[in-house]
Amino acid sequence: xxxxRCAVASKESLKRIFTVPEAPDSTLSxxxxxxxxxxxxxxxxxxxxxxxxxxxxxxxFQSAVIPEDPTFVSAYAQDIMEQLVAHSVHTAAPSFxxxxxxxxxxxxxxxxxxxxxxxQNLVKIETSKAFTPLERQVLGMMHHLAYGQxxxxxxxxxxxxxxxxxxxxxxGTVANITALWIARNRLLKxxxxxxxxxxxxxxxxxxxxxxxxxxxxxxxxxxYSLGKSVDLLGIGRDNLIGIKTCExxxxxxxxxxEKARELESQGIKVMAIIGVAGTTETGNIDPLxxxxxxxxxxxxxxxxxxxxxxxxxxxxTHRPLLKGIERADxxxxxxxxxxxxxxxxxxxxxxxxxxxxxxxxxxxxILRKGSKDLxxxxxxxxxxxxxxxxxxCLRVIGRKGYEMLIDRSIKKAHYFADLIKAxxxxxxxxxxxxxxxxxxxxxxxxxxxxxxxxxxxxLDIFASLNRFTASMQKRxxxxxxxxxxxxxxxxxxxxxxxxxxxxxxxxxxxxxGAILKxxxxxxxxxxxxxxxxxKYLRKYM
Ligand SMILES: *Cc1c(COP(=O)(O)O)cnc(C)c1O
Numbered sequence: 021x022x023x024x025r026c027a028v029a030s031k032e033s034l035k036r037i038f039t040v041p042e043a044p045d046s047t048l049s050x051x052x053x054x055x056x057x058x059x060x061x062x063x064x065x066x067x068x069x070x071x072x073x074x075x076x077x078x079x080x081f082q083s084a085v086i087p088e089d090p091t092f093v094s095a096y097a098q099d100i101m102e103q104l105v106a107h108s109v110h111t112a113a114p115s116f117x118x119x120x121x122x123x124x125x126x127x128x129x130x131x132x133x134x135x136x137x138x139x140q141n142l143v144k145i146e147t148s149k150a151f152t153p154l155e156r157q158v159l160g161m162m163h164h165l166a167y168g169q170x171x172x173x174x175x176x177x178x179x180x181x182x183x184x185x186x187x188x189x190x191x192g193t194v195a196n197i198t199a200l201w202i203a204r205n206r207l208l209k210x211x212x213x214x215x216x217x218x219x220x221x222x223x224x225x226x227x228x229x230x231x232x233x234x235x236x237x238x239x240x241x242x243x244y245s246l247g248k249s250v251d252l253l254g255i256g257r258d259n260l261i262g263i264k265t266c267e268x269x270x271x272x273x274x275x276x277x278e279k280a281r282e283l284e285s286q287g288i289k290v291m292a293i294i295g296v297a298g299t300t301e302t303g304n305i306d307p308l309x310x311x312x313x314x315x316x317x318x319x320x321x322x323x324x325x326x327x328x329x330x331x332x333x334x335x336x337t338h339r340p341l342l343k344g345i346e347r348a349d350x351x352x353x354x355x356x357x358x359x360x361x362x363x364x365x366x367x368x369x370x371x372x373x374x375x376x377x378x379x380x381x382x383x384x385x386i387l388r389k390g391s392k393d394l395x396x397x398x399x400x401x402x403x404x405x406x407x408x409x410x411x412x413c414l415r416v417i418g419r420k421g422y423e424m425l426i427d428r429s430i431k432k433a434h435y436f437a438d439l440i441k442a443x444x445x446x447x448x449x450x451x452x453x454x455x456x457x458x459x460x461x462x463x464x465x466x467x468x469x470x471x472x473x474x475x476x477x478x479l480d481i482f483a484s485l486n487r488f489t490a491s492m493q494k495r496x497x498x499x500x501x502x503x504x505x506x507x508x509x510x511x512x513x514x515x516x517x518x519x520x521x522x523x524x525x526x527x528x529x530x531x532x533g534a535i536l537k538x539x540x541x542x543x544x545x546x547x548x549x550x551x552x553x554x555k556y557l558r559k560y561m
Contacts, residue, residue: 027090037093047097056129060112068106069500077107114530115539118505120300120328120357122528128362131412135405142188142403143395152394153179155407159186161414162353163369165333167346177373181390184376184397186369188407192327192354193245195368198379198399199350200236200249202370203292203321205378207234218379222254232287235259237279239271239306241299243325255291267512269304269450271295273311280318292321297342298329301507301523303456305329308344315349324348327366329454331358334422338430341453350375355410358426358455358527360417365406425529429455432526436536443540445547449511449521458509458521460489461547469560478515484556486520491552492543493522499546502539 027033042048054062080103091099110116112123141147142155160178163169163185177183187198208217208225217225226234234255238246240262250260261283263276280290293315295306308324315322324345330353332338333345345351348371355365370376376397395401417425433452440446440459447467449458462470462485470481486508493506504522511519522543547553 027092029090033090042093047094047101051097051101059126059129060123063110063112066101066105067108067110071498071500072107077103112528112530113503114528114532115502115535117524117526117528117531117536117539118503118522120525120527121363122360122525123530124362125360125413125416127412127416128360128409131409132362135408138405140405142405142407143398143401144393145391148394148405151405151408152392154411155188155394155405156184156392158407158411158414159184159188159367159369162186162367166330166348166351166353166369167371179392180373181392183373184370184394185373186367187376187398188394188403189366189368189398189400190364190403191356191366192243192325192352193248193366194399195327195352195354195366196243196245196323196325197249197252198368199323199352200246200253200255200292200321201399202350202375202378203323204234204253204255206321206375207289207291209378229289230287231289233259233283233289234291235261235283235288236292236294237261237263237276237290238294238325239263239265239296239299241265241269241271241301241304242294242296243300243327246294246325259288265304268453269299269302269509271306271311273307273314276311277314277317280314280320284318290318290320292323293318295322295324295344295348297324297326297345298332298454298456300328301509302450302458303329303452303454303525304450305341305453308342309347310344312344312347321349322347324351327352327354328357328456330354331422332426332454334359334419335426336423337427338454347371355406355413358429359410359413359422360425361406361409361413364404365410367410426455428529429527432531432533432536433457433524435533436524436526439536439540445544446540449509449513449519452526455526456524457526458507458523460485460519460521461492461543463547463561465561466557479517481557481560482514482517482519484552486518488547488550488552488557489520489522491550492546495546495550496543499542502535502542504539 111119111121140151142151145152156179160174164174177185189195189198205218208229210216214220214228236250236255236259238260242262246260247257251257261279263271263279266272276293283290293311295308295311297305297308312322326345330351332342351369353367355361355367356363379397381396433455437448437452437457440448444464445461447460447462449460470478473481490506493504497503504524506520507523508518508520510516
């Protein structure tokens, strides 16, 4: 940074940054005006299309020393435009269909600014006032969406000081941790002399109840956040047991039941089973009703991880896909995925309003007993008023608006699946159930070669296709025109071998059919010039 751009630390300048807004013609004010009037245009213009390698970007973030001298806001704004904004990811672009995040409704920008300006802290009423009832209402609305209890239930519990119908948090990870925390504490609850795991810890709890271990069962397609959860809760990652899925990527409940029986015969208590409602990789929904039966039979907590797919409940057309979710003890939903809220909005819902008793925490200076402070039932402490943005979307978009968005996303996914199936050089790997599908590029001559090959050659072609798919995905991302993500599945078509596939999420309302056609056309061009293809696959043509 050159010398003349440096400001001087002084009482006056510090007072100024707290009290005086930037001048209308300053760099930051211009940025603010642009994002307020045309966010899409701003992002299109200012995010560089061609990707800069990360090690190049790192050069702008080298110094570990906090700058001694202040910087003028205008100089700083200029720097971040060049160093940060330009090299951000254009998650809102309609041709970027690999993420679970999408374009945001415009009204959220000024509302976010209002939320930041108010700077409420939802940990306690004293620092949030009306934000606390608002958050409780949002939790009530989402609870009603999932569990559909009577009005009297909500008038009794929604604003009750003793309970909460759920917990707002930063995302699905914390929501899943919270759900399993409650499951664990309810299992190892106070009993006679034993004052509960919360007071006496895991070892005392296990000794008291005579369990040799605890286990959590989930589909092999379960999200990695559950691994973190069982680690953190002292259950151990080895005891989060992935159960195989059927051909449609839904968990095999028979196999789960079998595993549960085996564990219980060894003295290991199944603490919870988890249904996934919209797997991160393929978007499929586990048979929730059957899982609820299993949980009832083995008397364990039933959690549903609907972080991504939970918003489907807003569509009357597609909500039957999640049938059985209303029998779950707890449900995770991310508002920052298919509810079009900015990052940092997750929630967990509890069927039983008394569920949070198991994790209740009080402190004298804050979270007094009998207060309506939300912080006494949440893992996180200080939290922003993100519930306001969910509230805004629920009001402004409305259930019917969400229904249209969700129905259109799913329709678009079917349209894209049809495009893929109609082209003999592509191959659909997983059919969309929600708006997520996987596919890959396999020219028809290679398909033929696979059909004709002996076992060893098949494996060689599979391995080469994996490298080729990864190479294509990377080159497409680097060219900056469009983006699909990739993951690894084990489809039976590929002898259950690890298979690298493109993964797309069609939740962006601005993604058109024409864009989807262009993405396939671009992939054909990329394939034709792909070095990995030339080296390893051409010989099979
Ligand atoms: C995204 C996701 C999570 C984790 O949510 P974060 O908001 O990233 O913490 C958990 N489970 C599923 C199924 C998800 O899709």
